[in-house]
Amino acid sequence: MMRPKWYQALVGGVIWTLGLVFLGFRLYVYYSRWNNDRGISIFDGHLPPVPQYQDTDNASQNPSTSDAELSKPLQDSTQEDIVDKPSVPRPTATGPTGEWSLAWNNKSIWPDWSSTSPTPNGASKSLPTYSISHEELYRYVHSIMHFNDEWPFERVSCPSGMGSRYDKLRGDTDGSGKARYFFALNLLDAADALPRLMSTIIETIKYLGPERCAISIVDGGSQDGTWEILTVIKSRIDDLGAQFFLATSRDGSNDAQSGQNATLADLRNQVLEPLKAKDVEPTHSLSSVYSSDAVVIFLDDIAVCPEDILELVFQHVNQGAQMTCAFDWVLNGTVFHDVWESRSLAGNTFFEVPHDGSLTHSKDMFFDDAPNKRRYKKFQPLQVYSCWGGMVTLNATSFAEDTVKFRATEQTDSDCYMGESMLLAKDLFSQGLGKILAVPSVNVAYSDDEATETKRIRGYVSDHINNDISELDAKEIVQWQQDPPELVKCLPLSEQVAWTEWIQSV
Numbered sequence: 388m389m390r391p392k393w394y395q396a397l398v399g400g401v402i403w404t405l406g407l408v409f410l411g412f413r414l415y416v417y418y419s420r421w422n423n424d425r426g427i428s429i430f431d432g433h434l435p436p437v438p439q440y441q442d443t444d445n446a447s448q449n450p451s452t453s454d455a456e457l458s459k460p461l462q463d464s465t466q467e468d469i470v471d472k473p474s475v476p477r478p479t480a481t482g483p484t485g486e487w488s489l490a491w492n493n494k495s496i497w498p499d500w501s502s503t504s505p506t507p508n509g510a511s512k513s514l515p516t517y518s519i520s521h522e523e524l525y526r527y528v529h530s531i532m533h534f535n536d537e538w539p540f541e542r543v544s545c546p547s548g549m550g551s552r553y554d555k556l557r558g559d560t561d562g563s564g565k566a567r568y569f570f571a572l573n574l575l576d577a578a579d580a581l582p583r584l585m586s587t588i589i590e591t592i593k594y595l596g597p598e599r600c601a602i603s604i605v606d607g608g609s610q611d612g613t614w615e616i617l618t619v620i621k622s623r624i625d626d627l628g629a630q631f632f633l634a635t636s637r638d639g640s641n642d643a644q645s646g647q648n649a650t651l652a653d654l655r656n657q658v659l660e661p662l663k664a665k666d667v668e669p670t671h672s673l674s675s676v677y678s679s680d681a682v683v684i685f686l687d688d689i690a691v692c693p694e695d696i697l698e699l700v701f702q703h704v705n706q707g708a709q710m711t712c713a714f715d716w717v718l719n720g721t722v723f724h725d726v727w728e729s730r731s732l733a734g735n736t737f738f739e740v741p742h743d744g745s746l747t748h749s750k751d752m753f754f755d756d757a758p759n760k761r762r763y764k765k766f767q768p769l770q771v772y773s774c775w776g777g778m779v780t781l782n783a784t785s786f787a788e789d790t791v792k793f794r795a796t797e798q799t800d801s802d803c804y805m806g807e808s809m810l811l812a813k814d815l816f817s818q819g820l821g822k823i824l825a826v827p828s829v830n831v832a833y834s835d836d837e838a839t840e841t842k843r844i845r846g847y848v849s850d851h852i853n854n855d856i857s858e859l860d861a862k863e864i865v866q867w868q869q870d871p872p873e874l875v876k877c878l879p880l881s882e883q884v885a886w887t888e889w890i891q892s893v
C-alpha cells in the first residue's frame with residue numbers, strides 16, 4: 388500500500404531536484420555572463436601612441452608556475468606594448484638569493500626619480516627598503532601594467548568602452564600644451580589597493596593624454612612594499628610622458644617614526660606642493676606647467692574604475708564646481724562610509740547617526756533634504772555642504788594660490804570635531820566658493836571584493852548615464868546655492884551629537 392506513495396515522493400523529489408539544479412545553473416550562467424560583459428578591454432582604438440617595446444622579456448610569465456594558462460599571449464598586444472619594459476632585473480628561478488639579491492641592493496638599478504621629476508621642496512627622499520620580495524614586486528608591477536589581467540590579483544572588473552561622453556576632456560583641447568589633470572594620493576601601506584588603483588590611474592592617463600597629466604604621491608613610510616612598487620611604476624609613467632612626483636613624508640635619514648606627527652591635513656597639502664610655482668614671485672601662484680583650469684584628482688586607497696574618475700572630472704568641469712566627491716561604501720556597498728566628513732545642504736549628516744553610533748538609519752540617505760534626496764535617488768549630482776567620499780576633484784588654482792588649503796582640527800576642539808573636509812567646506816563657503824558637488828553615480832569601495840559588491844548593488848557609472856552624450860543633461864545641472872546652511876551638525880569626538888551655529892564652529 389505504501390509503495391505508490393513512496394514512488395510518487397521519489398519521482399517528485401527527483402523532478403524538484405532537477406528543476407533546482409537547472410535553475411541554479413541558469414543563474415550561474417547568467418551571473419557569469421553578466422560579470423564577463425563588464426570590463427574586458429577599454430578605450431578600444433582611442434589610446435594615444437605609446438612607446439614601442441621589444442618583446443624580448445621572457446620573464447613576463449609567472450616565474451614560479453608553469454601553468455599554461457599564464458603563458459598564453461596577452462589578448463590585445465597593441466595595448467600591451469609599453470608594459471614590462473625592463474627597468475629592474477626580473478625575478479629568476481633562483482628567487483631572492485644570489486645574483487638577484489645583489490642586484491636588488493644595487494641602488495643604481497632604481498629609476499633616478501630625482502632627476503626626471505623634481506621632488507617638491509620640503510619632501511625628503513629615501514632609498515627603497517627591502518620590505519617586499521622581488522617576486523612579489525614583480526606581481527604587483529605586472530598587475531598594475533596589465534589593466535585587464537586577472538593574474539595574479541583578482542580585481543573589481545571595469546567596463547569597456549567610454550562612448551563619446553569624455554571626448555572633450557582629452558588631449559590638448561585648449562592648445563596650451565600644459566598639464567590639466569593632477570592626480571594626488573597620500574598612501575600608507577596600500578599595496579593591496581595598488582593593482583586596481585594604479586592600473587586605473589594609468590589607463591585614465593593614457594585616455595586623457597599623458598602629457599596633460601601629473602601624479603603626485605606622498606608615501607607615509609609604508610612597510611608593505613608600497614614604496615618599492617611605486618618606485619618602479621614611476622619609471623613606467625615617466626616613459627609614458629606624464630609627470631610623476633614621488634615623495635615620502637618619512638625622514639629618510641632617521642627612524643620611520645619621525646614623520647608620523649604630520650597631520651592628514653599636512654600630508655594633503657604636501658602632495659599638492661608640485662602645483663605651486665617655485666622659482667618665481669609671487670610663490671602663491673600656479674606653476675606655469677599647469678593650465679589655469681587644472682583639476683586636482685584626490686584619491687584614497689580605493690578600488691576604482693577609469694569611468695569613475697572620468698565622470699567625476701566631467702561633472703566637476705561641466706558644472707563649474709570647486710569640489711566634487713564620489714560616494715564611498717563599506718559593508719558590501721550598504722553603508723555610506725564618509726558620514727563623519729559629509730554634510731548635506733540641510734547641514735546634516737547624509738544619514739542620521741544616532742548618539743549610540745548605530746547604523747539603524749543608514750538606508751535613509753539625505754533624509755531631511757527632500758529636493759536633494761530626490762536627485763540622489765535618480766543618481767543625479769547634488770550640491771552638498773561638505774564631502775570626501777574616497778575620491779574628490781578640486782580646483783587646482785585655489786590651492787596653488789593658497790586661497791584655501793587643508794587644515795587640521797585642534798585636538799582641544801573635541802566639542803565640535805570637524806575633519807579636514809568640513810574645514811575646507813567652511814573655508815570655501817566663506818569665500819563664496821561653496822560649489823561642492825556629490826555625484827551618486829560614482830560609487831567606490833576600499834577593497835576589490837567590496838567594490839565588486841558595491842558595483843553590483845549601486846551600479847557602474849555607465850549604468851546610470853548615457854555615455855554617448857557629451858553634454859550635461861538638463862536634469863543633471865545643479866542650481867548652485869550660494870549660502871551655506873545656517874546650522875551644520877557637529878559630531879564631537881565623543882559619541883554625543885550636538886548642533887552648533889555654523890559661523891561659531893571652530
Ligand SMILES: *[C@@H]1O[C@H](CO)[C@@H](O)[C@H](O)[C@H]1NC(C)=O
Nearest residue numbers: 441442443444445446447458
Ligand atoms: C626567450 O625564449 C625563447 C624561447 O622560449 C628563446 O628562443 C629566446 O632566446 C629567449 N630570449 C631571451 C632574451 O632569453
Ligand SMILES: *[C@@H]1O[C@H](CO)[C@@H](O)[C@H](O)[C@H]1NC(C)=O
Nearest residue numbers: 489490492493494495496497
Ligand atoms: C650596479 O648596477 C650598475 C648598472 O647595472 C652597474 O654598472 C654597477 O656596476 C653595479 N654596481 C655594483 C656594485 O654591482
Ligand SMILES: *[C@@H]1O[C@H](CO)[C@@H](O)[C@H](O)[C@H]1NC(C)=O
Nearest residue numbers: 638644645646647648649650
Ligand atoms: C612629534 O611628537 C612628539 C611627541 O608626541 C614630539 O616630541 C616631537 O617633537 C614631534 N615632532 C615633530 C616633528 O613635530
Ligand SMILES: *[C@@H]1O[C@H](CO)[C@@H](O)[C@H](O)[C@H]1NC(C)=O
Nearest residue numbers: 717718719720721836837840
Ligand atoms: C560581502 O560579500 C561577500 C561576497 O558575497 C561575502 O563573502 C562577504 O562576507 C560580505 N561581507 C560583508 C561584510 O557582508
Ligand SMILES: *[C@@H]1O[C@H](CO)[C@@H](O)[C@H](O)[C@H]1NC(C)=O
Nearest residue numbers: 680707708782783784785790
Ligand atoms: C578656481 O578658483 C579660482 C579662485 O580661487 C577661480 O578664480 C577660478 O575661476 C576657479 N576655476 C574654475 C575652473 O572654476
